[in-house]
Amino acid sequence: RGAWQNLQHRRLGMDVPVALAIGSAWxxxxxxxxxxDGEVYFDSVAMFTFFLLLGRYLLLKTQLAATESTLPLSDLPDVVQLRNGRWKTVEQIVPDDEIVVPKNGVVAADGILISREARVNEAILTGEPWPQKKVFGHEVYAGSRNEGAPFMMRVTASADSSFAAKLQRYQTQAMTCRNHRQTLIDKIAHHFVAAVLLTAVATFMYWWITQPDMALESALAVLVVSCPCALSLAAPAAQTATLSGASQQGLLIKDADVLESLVRVSDWVFDKTGTLTTGQFVVQKFTPLSDQYTKAELDHIVVGLQRHSEHPVARAMTSQLSAGGYSAVEAVAPLPERTGMQGRYQGKLWVIETVNKDRPSASLTRTIQLRCDQQPVAEYQLGDAWRPGAKSTLAKLKREKHQLTILTGDPNADPKILTQAFAVDAAFTGLSPEEKVDQLKKLKTLAQGSVAMVGDGLNDAPVLAQADVSLAFASGAMLSRQSAQILIVSNRMKPIWQLVRWSQKCHRIIRQNITWALIYNAISIPAAAAGQLPPWLAAIGMSTSSLLVVSNALRARRLKSENRPISEEA
Incomplete structure (x- = not known):
């Protein structure tokens, strides 16, 4: 049937010579x-068909093994229990339903946690095996597993509209689309099949003239032993295995073409806030400047002042220091230059203000001073922490001779300090989205290869769209996720380095597969034409060749541990 469909579409596919061989012999x-009178080939047809079907069965089984791990929704429960005790199927779940997730149960849809806390394992989405602590109001994603006590959540998206469902659709699209390399290979395979048919005809005519009883058998062997399927599987099998392995580590590749571009990347460009750093300020140090108040008392006053501000630093301090409550500070108002807050508490004027706001810095730390009646009483040092894995990833890319550049919109960051702090080759600060695009275009003209961009914010979307290879964190802005070719579902930077190694390994395997297919056909077709291979042995050779190609491709699912490890920071 496959050969007939190929002929109907005027295409010489890999099934055409096989069908001609079986049909002619029968x-x-x-x-x-x-x-x-004459020779019969029923035994050869039976053996050939057996080995052909066996080979294709093993081939399909091997290919399924490479793709089955990319189906994140396969473990969703069939039914879920609502808060009121009723039950619904997963398909019947709608937004605003409140459902119960039992212990060791799988979350059926995206939603918001309405229980006090929960411990959820998101390994199927992020590749990280450790359970994450969630508290009231946190997002919970379909496909996650509850590793703590039962909890309740409010559904925000149906199962087929969940984050995991979108990832699955992206993954399926990447696996089924045909990239430029595969299109070229298919064209070569088309001409290869035509050459095989001509070779089979020439073989038949030669043997018919010299030794008629060898004519049909030798021609059949040529048709059977030729292996355009190994050539056609050389690239897609390796790419499918690579996509599968990457998805298990929290990398979603939306376009298989990007694997080819990654091999040629010479320059990596990073956004700073939210990409190399978490974008979330953390109180790292407390320094008392007066012995009149305890830390708890000062924390309460800080929260009493900062809870009235929408500044990211104020929100961070309020979130981290509010566990013990807050003081009832009165007449709270922003400072004239909006560098802090002021208010009255117990008859005294309290001011909290950033004291290093005018010093150019890498913006990784900020010092916040608390004053009472103009006298400093304490300082809080806040830092924008490194994203987990950022240091080691930059170091490994640098070790492989990649050029590293930072493009940031932070106007307070000093390029020299950024270059030293992140150990990169260059840094450009205070850039608008348009200026980021212009700078990227300049880098592309100077780069020895392709340029890859990693970002996460709304202002990164234009520059991501201009890069040869674009990566964004799934936790970032929607527009940047849509612009990126690769989504990093994990919160860590380590998958970026793994992606580089995967693309290199995929490239090597594709070259090995193509080389093997060419060498195999260069040896086997002349041998068959010379009458050295019976059709049944040719069938074994063809099936074995295809299996070797796919088996070699499956190696792309695993990465060997590195010989020169670089410590992975928390």
Whole structure:
């Protein structure tokens, strides 16, 4: 049927020579049986068909093994229990339903946690095996597993609209689309099949003239032993295995073409806030400047002042220091230059303000001073922490001779300090989205290869769209996720380095597969034409060749541990 469909579309596919071989052998055998004279090839047809079907069965089984791990929704429960005790199927879940997730149960849809806390394992989405602590109001994603006590959540998206469902659709699209390399290979395979058919005809005519009883068998062997399927599987098998392995580590590749571009990347460009850093300020140090108040008292006053501000630093301090409550500070108002807050508490004027706001810095730390009646009483040092894995990833890319550049919109960051702090080759600060695009275009003209961009914010979307290879964190802005070719579902930077190694390994395996397919056909076709291979042995050779190609491709799912490890920071 495959050969007939190929012929209907005027295309010489890999099934055409196989179908011609089986059909010709069977037809000649039937005619000779009716005539009662001549050779019959029923035994060869039976053995050939057996080995062909066995090979294709093993081939399909191997390919399924490479793709089955990319189906994140396969473990969703069939039914879920609502808060009121009723039950619904997963398909019937709608937004605002409140459902119960039992212990060791799988979350059926995206939603918001309405229980006090929960411990959820998101390994199927992020590749990280450790359970994450969630508290009231945190997002919970479909496909996650509850590793703590039962909890309740409010559904925000149906199962087929969940984050995991979108990832699955992206993954399926990447696996089924045909990239430029595969299109070229298919064209070569088309001409290869035509050459095989001509070779089979020439072989038949030669043996018919010199030794007629060898003519049909040798021609059949040529048709059977040729392996355009190994050539056609060389690239997609390796790419499918790579996509599968990457998805298990929290990398979603939306376009298989990007694997080819990654091999040629010479320059990596990073956004700073939210990409190399978490974008979330953390109180790292407390320094008392007066012995009149305890830390708890000062924390309460800080929260009493900062809870009235929407500044990211104020929100961070309020979130981290509010566990013990807050003081009832009165007449709270922002400072004239909006560098802090002021208010009255117990008859005294309290001011909290950033004291290093005018010093150019890498913006990784900020010092916040608390004053009472103009006298400093304490300082809080806040830092924008490194994203987990950022240091080691930059170091490994640098070790492989990649050029590293930072493009940031932070106007307070000093390029020299950024270059030293992140150990990169260059840094450009205070850039608007348009200026980021212009700077990227300049880098592309100077780069020895392709340029990759990693970002996460709304202002990164234009520059991501201009990069040869674009990566964004799934936790980032929607527009940047849509612009990126690769989504990093994990919160860590380590998958970026793994992606580089995966693309290199995929490239090597594709070259190995193509080389093997060419060498195999260069040896086997002349041998078959010379009458050295019977059709049944040719069938074994063809099936074995295809299996070797796919088996070699499956190595792309695993990465060997590095010989020169670089410590992975928390």
């Amino acid at each position: 037809l000649v055998s039937m005619v000779n049986t009716v005539r009662g």
